Amino acid sequence: MSESLTERRRRLLGPNVPTFYEKPVHIVRGEGVWLWDADGRKYLDCYNNVPHVGHCHPRVVEAIARQAAILNTHTRYLHEGILDYVEALTRKLGQGLSQAIMVCTGSEANDIALRMAQAMTGKSGIIATDNTYHGNTSAVSQLSTRRPPIGGRAGHVRLVPAPDSVHPVGGSIERQAEAFALNVGRAIVELEESGFGFSGMMLCPVFANEGLPALPKNFLEPTLGVIRRARGLVLCDEVQPGFGRVGSHWWGHQLMGFTPDVVTLGKPMGNGHPVAAVVTRPDVMETFRESFGYFNTFGGNPVSAAAAMAVLQVIDEEGLVQNAKEVGAYLLKGLKQLKHPLIAEARGTGLFFGVEFMKGDVPAGEFTGRVVEAMREEGVLLNRLGRHGNVLKLRPPMPFSRANADFALHALQRVLKATPV
Numbered sequence: 001m002s003e004s005l006t007e008r009r010r011r012l013l014g015p016n017v018p019t020f021y022e023k024p025v026h027i028v029r030g031e032g033v034w035l036w037d038a039d040g041r042k043y044l045d046c047y048n049n050v051p052h053v054g055h056c057h058p059r060v061v062e063a064i065a066r067q068a069a070i071l072n073t074h075t076r077y078l079h080e081g082i083l084d085y086v087e088a089l090t091r092k093l094g095q096g097l098s099q100a101i102m103v104c105t106g107s108e109a110n111d112i113a114l115r116m117a118q119a120m121t122g123k124s125g126i127i128a129t130d131n132t133y134h135g136n137t138s139a140v141s142q143l144s145t146r147r148p149p150i151g152g153r154a155g156h157v158r159l160v161p162a163p164d165s166v167h168p169v170g171g172s173i174e175r176q177a178e179a180f181a182l183n184v185g186r187a188i189v190e191l192e193e194s195g196f197g198f199s200g201m202m203l204c205p206v207f208a209n210e211g212l213p214a215l216p217k218n219f220l221e222p223t224l225g226v227i228r229r230a231r232g233l234v235l236c237d238e239v240q241p242g243f244g245r246v247g248s249h250w251w252g253h254q255l256m257g258f259t260p261d262v263v264t265l266g267k268p269m270g271n272g273h274p275v276a277a278v279v280t281r282p283d284v285m286e287t288f289r290e291s292f293g294y295f296n297t298f299g300g301n302p303v304s305a306a307a308a309m310a311v312l313q314v315i316d317e318e319g320l321v322q323n324a325k326e327v328g329a330y331l332l333k334g335l336k337q338l339k340h341p342l343i344a345e346a347r348g349t350g351l352f353f354g355v356e357f358m359k360g361d362v363p364a365g366e367f368t369g370r371v372v373e374a375m376r377e378e379g380v381l382l383n384r385l386g387r388h389g390n391v392l393k394l395r396p397p398m399p400f401s402r403a404n405a406d407f408a409l410h411a412l413q414r415v416l417k418a419t420p421v
């Protein structure tokens with residue numbers, strides 16, 4: 001009997017390598033917002049933020065191929081591509097965020113951000129929420145809450161209760177911002193008293209992995225005041241909300257109305273090509289460069305720079321930020337109109353959505369999982385998130401259209417009607 005693809009994967013990659021779906025999908029081709037499996041079946045991609053401007057966008061593919069045919073080396077030689085890209089990128093950020101380090105993954109970017117905070121403060125204590133993910137390096141995995149580190153979490157890390165729009169910190173929506181800030185303040189005191197000191201807080205500005213809670217624009221204002229008074233840095237992970245996904249702005253921190261000290265970027269930056277970055281002020285960069293010897297062989301190579309530049313150009317030329325705003329509002333309206341006894345809240349911003357399911361006061365994670373599987377059978381790929389896996393997550397590529405939104409909504413209506421409660 002021949003070996004299945006799943007069996008071969010397990011034999012060669014080892015056990016417990018994650019896949020989506022109980023019956024994994026064997027994807028062989030992508031174009032725009034669509035994916036095709038090995039049997040020729042077509043799926044609407046409502047989950048993948050890696051192909052930010054659409055799967056296999058011809059402009060990005062051409063830029064990669066053209067540069068790969070000319071030169072690909074590292075930044076210890078001079079080349080203009082990385083400089084042209086950083087100039088273009090930082091124009092989108094402003095607010096004094098004018099220098100960057102290019103790397104290969106968001107994990108690497110967040111690892112550097114932690115070291116920037118250490119360099120600026122001379123301290124190592126770091127704060128994140130208790131329901132987040134910031135990457136896979138040894139340092140940032142201490143902040144990520146999917147699985148606790150072997151031997152327990154390090155002493156220099158404090159995790160505070162994540163904001164939640166269905167069960168808010170502090171007991172009410174009105175009190176949540178102050179309650180969140182109070183918890184951050186307590187964590188800072190603990191870090192200082194334990195001898196680690198406080199270097200900064202790392203957060204996703206829209207709290208994506210926390211469940212994408214519906215929060216007011218000024219939600220972080222009290223917390224930012226606490227961090228600033230303690231002379232810590234605000235480290236902003238824009239891997240999920242960045243590059244226009246939130247629709248109204250290019251960046252999640254702009255949507256939430258604050259200026260971070262460090263911004264980290266990842267997956268969408270190269271439309272699938274492995275490129276990421278850390279962007280900060282010159283004073284932070286200088287202090288980091290003096291404190292740490294850092295070089296990344298592949299970070300900012302000419303091919304990566306070309307891929308990233310093509311993505312920026314496509315976002316602008318195809319009006320994808322405005323598209324996220326308009327189509328996002330249309331799809332969110334449709335999600336809010338869904339009728340189902342377990343829907344506690346439908347929420348979102350731009351092309352990023354969460355639909356939370358509850359059975360009374362109990363998170364309906366098992367039901368949400370069945371919805372995800374059933375949507376796959378309907379030809380729509382999405383997933384779930386949140387502490388209990390009870391928030392349906394939709395995060396499609398940026399060229400998503402109203403017709404695509406209708407396709408997804410009609411499929412979800414059928415699934416909700418057919419899935420046992």
